[in-house]
Every structure is written in structure tokens, then in C-alpha cells.
Amino acid sequence: MIRKAFKMYLKAGCADEYEKRHNELWPEMKAMIHEYGGHNYSIFLDDETNILYGYIEIEDEEKWAQSADTEINRKWWKYMAPLMRVNPDDSPVSDDLRCVFHLD
Template identity: 70%
Template sequence: MVRKGFKMKLYPGMEKEYEKRHNELWQEMKDMIHEYGGRNYTIFLDKETLVLYGYIEVEDLEKWDKSADTAINRKWWDFMADIMETNPDNSPVCIDLQEVFHLD
């Protein structure tokens, strides 16, 4: 199992909408995340900076990376692009974080 940490950023005023959309996460997205080996997925919000901090455990990084190219993932990116910083392909601007400590 690989632990991944990353950060993204919301546009101002989009905190409630972001949470709403994730509380209504499409079943197809849930299924895809699990199909590509994602588990224990959590996203935290720093309300002062609007930075989102994500954590997910993945079975295999190569397999997980392929999830970005699925049709449902691309559809999700398009759906979320109006409320957060994105790249030209609507993928979220996502910066990986370096793990510096872990305790089970």
C-alpha cells in the first residue's frame, strides 16, 4: 500500500459547493476509485487559505495513475473545473506532498 498526500486549491466562496459535490459523489466515481486501487481517501480544507489537502492509499501507483485517463474521471474534472484551480485539460492543479512521518 502506498500513501499519497497532495494539495489543491479552491476558488473563493466555493467551500460549501465543493463539500456538497463530494457528499453527492457519483457512484461511478466511487467504483472507479476502488477499481484502480484507491482506499481510505480523505480531503481536508484549510479555510484560511482555501487549500485542500488530500490523502489516499493506493495499491499500485502505476495502476492508480491510469485512473486519470478514465472517462468518468475526465467527466468529474470537467464538473469540478468551475470551483477550483485547474490545468488546461480541467485536471485539478495538484501538488504531491512529501511524506515525512507516519505512525500506525
């Protein structure tokens, strides 16, 4: 498995709605994440900064990258766009984080 970590940026006042939408994650979105090799996915929020920290384990970088172009993923991005800083295609503004320590 490949471990990936990243940060995204939540708009002020949107934390409760962001959490609610993820607690109600669409079954099709869950299925797509698994279909494209995503496992053990978590997102954490720093309430002081509104920065979201994501962690996911993926099977293959290329396969995971293809998930961005699925219809369900584009629909999810559009649904979440009002709550986050996004790019022109509604994908979340996201910065990869470098792993500096890991212990199994």
C-alpha cells in the same frame, strides 16, 4: 499500500459547493476509485487559505495513474473545474506532499 498526500487549490467562495458535490459523489466515481486501487481517501480544507489537502492509499502507482484517463474521471474533472484551479485538461492543479512522519 502506498500512502499519497497532495494539495489542491479551491477558488474563494466555493467551499460549500465543493463539499456538497463530494457528499453526493457519483456511484460510478466511487467504483472507479476502488477499481483503480484507491482506498481510505480523505480531503481536508484549510478555510483560511482555500487549500485542499488530500490523502489516499493506493495499491499501485501505475494502476492509479491510469485512472486519470477514464471517462468518468474526465467527466468529474470537468464538473469540478469551476470550483478549483485547474490545468488546461481540467485536472486539478495539484502538488504532492512529502511524508516526513508516519505512525501506525
